[in-house]
Amino acid sequence: MIDVQREVEGVMTLRISGKFNFSCYKEFQDAVSGPVPTRYVIDLSRADYIDSSALGMLLLLREKVGEDAARVVIKSGSGQPSEVLRLANFQRLFTVN
Amino acid sequence: MKTAETLSALVGQTLGGVIDDLSRAQHLVREGVQGLTTSFHVFRHQLQAQNDELGQVSKVLQGQESGQGFISHMNAIVGRFVEDLVHVSASSVKLVQQVERMGTDIEQVVHNVDRIESLANETRFIALNARIEAHRAGDSGRTFRVVADEVKALADDATGFSAHIRELVTRTHARLDEARAAVSALASHDMNGALDAQRQVLSALEALSATNSRVSASLSQVDHHIAQTVRALQFEDMVSQILDSTKRRLEAVRTLWLEWAARSQGQLPAGLDEVTNALEAALTTTTVVKQTSMNAGSVELF
Numbered sequence: 001m002i003d004v005q006r007e008v009e010g011v012m013t014l015r016i017s018g019k020f021n022f023s024c025y026k027e028f029q030d031a032v033s034g035p036v037p038t039r040y041v042i043d044l045s046r047a048d049y050i051d052s053s054a055l056g057m058l059l060l061l062r063e064k065v066g067e068d069a070a071r072v073v074i075k076s077g078s079g080q081p082s083e084v085l086r087l088a089n090f091q092r093l094f095t096v097n
Numbered sequence: 098m099k100t101a102e103t104l105s106a107l108v109g110q111t112l113g114g115v116i117d118d119l120s121r122a123q124h125l126v127r128e129g130v131q132g133l134t135t136s137f138h139v140f141r142h143q144l145q146a147q148n149d150e151l152g153q154v155s156k157v158l159q160g161q162e163s164g165q166g167f168i169s170h171m172n173a174i175v176g177r178f179v180e181d182l183v184h185v186s187a188s189s190v191k192l193v194q195q196v197e198r199m200g201t202d203i204e205q206v207v208h209n210v211d212r213i214e215s216l217a218n219e220t221r222f223i224a225l226n227a228r229i230e231a232h233r234a235g236d237s238g239r240t241f242r243v244v245a246d247e248v249k250a251l252a253d254d255a256t257g258f259s260a261h262i263r264e265l266v267t268r269t270h271a272r273l274d275e276a277r278a279a280v281s282a283l284a285s286h287d288m289n290g291a292l293d294a295q296r297q298v299l300s301a302l303e304a305l306s307a308t309n310s311r312v313s314a315s316l317s318q319v320d321h322h323i324a325q326t327v328r329a330l331q332f333e334d335m336v337s338q339i340l341d342s343t344k345r346r347l348e349a350v351r352t353l354w355l356e357w358a359a360r361s362q363g364q365l366p367a368g369l370d371e372v373t374n375a376l377e378a379a380l381t382t383t384t385v386v387k388q389t390s391m392n393a394g395s396v397e398l399f
Contacts, residue, residue, distance in 0.1 A: 053190060084288045
């Protein structure tokens, strides 16, 4: 499930809980389809599982902001999601904290 | 009464035997210690060779610097696999977006087909009206009736075409749904297998480092103790020197005794008889190790 906090001072926050996989595609797509904010914050601190499609969606979001690592911030939380982000070297492509 | 010669011979024989025994002991100790020293040197050498072999194995597995070695390669392979997987997923998600856009476009086609159909219906209605008017006009309207029939036929064709297009669109919709399902499956891969693989590679690396340092520590301990043992075996030299000086002193005592016996010539003073008997008894009951070499011996000697 994705809880979207629309632009607050140029920042759009997507808080994802539970599983972040292809079942979130529609919600994710709808959330990011509008005008591009200064920065996206993807909050995964409440997610307990992510798969490769979630990583793919994040990569496409990065393309959308001109591959600027500062413009997509991922709050990786702990457990499987943070391990998968580290495994995929996402700290080199995004601002992961 | 025992003669001085008897006693002299006995004492000489005893001292000679003792000196021989000392020589044999000296020889045995020297030979044994030499054997032990050689063994320890071989032992140390073998351990060093084992350590070198282990070093070779760990060099192959670990490499000397990061980025080398089998384990680093495995780690790099897992990394590349994950990178490829993520790119395939990103491309698949993009394909899903494209498929959805095609779906939207097709809905536009359906919308246009609806419009074509309503135009055809309107045209048919107009053709019908024209036919009625032509009928009313009688003979003069005959040509007009033919035109009206033609127009109706064209409108019917248009309806037929739009029905065909609608059918095609429905089929394409179904295919796009299938494509979407296939591509979304392509996008969705579980990452836990790759996580496990990386964990295993890293724990193998850690275990190898730990084993390496444990083995090194243990080897240097063993080496240290062997060095100490080899040093301790140098006692043989000191023992040998002590035995040499003991032998020299006994030799001096024997020489003195023989000189004294030669000078005294005759009966022994009373009391020395008993000493002679005791010495004789001692000589017959005392057995010593006769072996002169470690190689000639067997376990039971010790």
